[in-house]
Amino acid sequence: MNKDTAVCPEYAARLSSAGDLIRKASNEIQRKNLEKKNLVWLELTGCSGNIISMLNGANPDLKYLITQMVNMKYSNSLMAAEGEAAMEQLMNIGMEDYILAVEGAVSTKENGIYNIIGRWKGEPLTALKAVKLLGEKAAHVIALGACATHGGVSAAMPNPADCVGVQAVLDKKVIKLPGCPCHPDWFTGTLAHILLYGEPELDQKDRPLLFYSTLIHDRCPRRAFFDKGIFATKLGENTCMFKLGCRGPVTRVDCPIRKWNDYVNWPIQDDTPCIGCAQFGFPDRMEPFISYNTTREG
Amino acid sequence: MLKSERSICQKMKHAIDDAEKRIQLLYTSPCIYSRYILLHDIRSCMQELRLLCNAFADQDMQAMGPGENDRTFIQGNRIDLTEEELSKYTGKGGKPAYVAINGTIYDVTGNAAWAAASHFGLTAGKDLSKEFASCHAGQQILNKLTAVGKLIG
Ligand code: SF4
Secondary structure (H helix, E strand, O other), rough: OOHHHHHHHHHHHHHHHHHHHHHHHHHHHHHOOOOEEEEEEEEOEEEEEEEEEEOOOOOOOOHHHHHHEEEEEOOOOOOOOHHHHHHHHHHHHHHEEEEEEEEEEEEEHHHHOOOEEEEEEEEEEEEEHHHHHHHHHHEEEEEEEEHHOOHHHHOOOOOOOEEEEEEHOOOOOOOEEEOOOOHHHHHHHHHHHHHHHHHOEEEOOOEEEEHHOOHHHHHHOOOHHHHHOOOOOOOOOEEHHHHOOOHHHHHHOOOHHOEEOOOOOOOHHOOOOOOOOOOOOHHHHHOOOOOOOOOOOO | OOOHHHHHHHHHHHHHHHHHHHHHHHHHHOOOHHHHHHHHHHHHHHHHHHHHHHHHHHHHHHHHOOOOOOOEOOOOOOOOOOHHHHHOOEOOOOOEEEEEEEEEEOOOOHHHHHHHEOOOOOOOOEEEOOOOOOOHHOOHHHHHHHEEEEOOO
């Protein structure tokens, strides 16, 4: 923890929120007060960025999560089984209680034929069919990343495979963790909260308030520059990047506090404007990501 | 005092009481998430007060007669523009960023949600009444923007 966060109790509390929940859940599991739950991780139309982001998790890491807190039943990237054997594992989950995590958008064109996630009993299984089948029976559905929460990059113009977010094909509450990718803490913290206390408090767009309660702009260390009208005119200047097109003022998430890559840095600290990757409508509605042809001073 | 003025005053009093109650609660609330909810409520009270203040001012204006209700425009600098003229105020090349909503032109150059003169895929220099209605119906946004003039022609 650096000295900026050490001095502010709000920052300290928020920075440790996910870790505290995970440790508490895992203690309760060890004391047998709490049962491990099954977790199914579906990867649909996307770039695998979210599972990679999870692998980068720290304090605790993903290995701890999938061994101490949940029974990881299916993840095409992490499991040893492959082919029909893997599908067998996925389809047999239907009888049990499980939490479903989904990354990637749902391709709906021509009944989902543009994304086949495997073959089951000789038939191709589309992402659309899989998410409907598993989503309806899951105890909780968590959509992580831009694509799963609202279509994201997969649904960007011209959206050739008619991609949509998970909510658009499911008739039940989907907890949404937007971000491109999702921060490991946003997922692991939400999961630990579900194990301990059930669904966390969500905002009107079904994002957990634990992580999505403040605008980047409201916690940005460069906010004083914005308020004083001191703006960067090119990348590399360490003042407010509003004139370059920073989307911090419309993006609600805790990056300024939590930061990335083991809590060490984040785009604005590295002189790059926020591109609004955790805002619904990213990427199309957050463009342009950078603009040098700017408004007048002041 | 007019009857309508009395009712505005009454509502203002309620909004202030509401805000005060929540400020008291803020001191006693140990959880940061409840504090955010309270802050959010206080902001709503402020918006209500702002609206009521405007309603009060409008009454004054009506009392002064027609033609006097241009108080929201930048003093002495009112610029009325046609749609074509408006299209030059794109916020590019050092120009200010203006948008028209329901016949009034607003300056969004320094508005935080309009970084680089764009907002959720929309760009400045246009009449955005329809887009505004589809996303911000019922929200108190316009009274916080600086009005520069009317859309004419
Ligand atoms: S850099 Fe972006 S988030 Fe930070 S103060 Fe400026 S506009 Fe706001």
